[in-house]
Amino acid sequence: MDDAPDPRLAPLRHDGHLLPGHGPLLRAAPGAPTRARKALARLWAQGVLVRLGAGLYVPLAHWCALAPWDRYTLACAGYALLHPTARFTGTAAAxxxxxxxxxxxxxxxxxxxxxxxxxxxxxxxxxxxxxADTRGRRLPAPPAVRWTWNGVQAPADDGGELRRRRLASGGPEGEAPPPGPLPPVTVEAALSDGTLLGPVTVDALPTVQLALGSGPVFREAVVPLDGLRRRLPGPSAAWAERHADRLPTRAARERFERAWGFSDPRAESAGESLSRALIHELGFAAPHLQRTVFGRDGRAIGRTDFWWEEVDVVGEFDGIGKYDVDLHASAAERRQAITREKEREVALRRVCRDVARWTWADLREPAGLEAELVRAGVPRRS
Structure with a gap:
């Protein structure tokens, strides 16, 4: 990404007319003269800026260079900047x-x-x-905004204080009302490189756990639950045990229990989590996760994403990272990373019967994943 500041914005920055502390988001600072807002609007009209809301912009070159997930974060932070009382829920909160x-x-x-x-x-x-300069490409549009009533909310945990007060005052234990919903929390939105974008108000993690874990699509529920187990193994297990009965229907509770019971903190990325869920949905035997494989000389080759012991097959999800030129300092470093990965696969094939590999494309179209597992001889569940 080209981080060189646009010279057309230099006068606004120099005069302190732009709101600081929000990364690439551009908005006239409080008290800035009208000409500052007009200058931003003029740059948008000239195709230099993307508009994310009334008076809120981001440089077009910066917007197009960001990864999709960073553009989404930027859009959320921009909306929160214009609407401080907005409360993000569901996948946005996650x-x-x-x-x-x-x-x-x-x-x-x-x-x-x-x-x-x-x-x-x-x-x-x-x-x-x-x-706006498309340079022969389709410009990535900002996400739409959807308001929805989300009745799923984890309860506020008072540690039993309300019940103790009732008993201390001589009231019967059963009269204590149920706790109210857990209030939202404020977190700092940030890009992948650590650039801070400002505060956003989101559902608390226990509420996110319930809402996403009870969602209708099993594979989409498993991915964030794996991440939550990995980040907060103790608290997330306690929340699941205490809060599952807050879900409004038996079907929702059953979906949550299935997804939560399947979740595993050893899956180290969204791609691995989605792979694991699809392997299960396609009817294949469950693999071992994160097994260290050793060469014939006793040296560790590395950890594998998946391993089916009964057929001695390794499964590897190839995410974009090691092939993404933007994540390497130079083309030479990228070539070295690819060479190391190929050497690793050769070493794995020397000690394992086969290596199955798949990519994001195979996860988007699971028939590709299924064909690769069948080719490698991965067994179905009995």
Whole structure:
């Protein structure tokens, strides 16, 4: 990514007319003269900026260079900057908490203030001006905003204080009302490189756990639950035990119990979690996770994502990371990373019967994953 500041923004920065502390988000500072806002609007009209809301912009080159998940974070932070009382829920809250997801959400989910209030609209009326330079590519549009009533909320945990007060005052234990919903929390939105974008208000993690874990798509529920188990193994297990009965229907509770029971902290990425869920859905035997493989000389070759002991087959999910040129300092470093990966596979094949490999494309179209596992001889569940 080209981080060189646009010279057309230099006068606004020099004069202190831009709001600081929000990364690449551009907005006139409080008290800035009208000409500062007009200058930003003029740069948008010239195709230099992307509009994320009324008076809120980001440089077009920066927007296009960001990874999809960082563009989503930036859009959420921009909306929160313009609407400080907004409360992010569902996949938006999970993303802002830093939990992995099966895919970058197509919408920003906001909690409606009351049941029955539902709406959807673009983040900005016109994100790109007619003069925006496409350079022969399709410009990545900002996500839409959707308000939805989410009745799933974890209860506030008072540690039994309410019950103790009732008993101390001589009241019967059964009269204590159920605890109210857990209030939202504020977290700092940040890009993958650590750039801080400002505070956002989100559902608390126990509420996110319930909402996503009880979702209708098993594979999409497993991914954030794996990440939550990995980050907070003790607290997340306690929340699941205490809060599952807060789900409104038996079907929701059963979905949550299935996904939570299947979740595993040893899955180290969204791709591994999604792979694991799809392997299960496709009917294959459950693999061992993160097994260290040793060469014939006794030296460790490395940890494998998956291993089927009964057929001595290794499974490897190839994420974009080691092949992504932006994650390496130079083309030479990228070539070295690819060479190391190929040498690792050769070493694995010397000590294992076969190595099955798949990519994000195979997870988006699971028939590809299924064909690769069948080719390698991975058994189905009996």
């Amino acid at each position: 993303h802002l908490h830093g939990l992995p997801l099966a895919q970058t959400p197509p919408e920003i989910r906001l909690r409606s203030p009351a049941p029955g209030h539902r709406a959807r609209r673009p983040l900005a009326a016109s994100a790109f001006s007619d003069l």
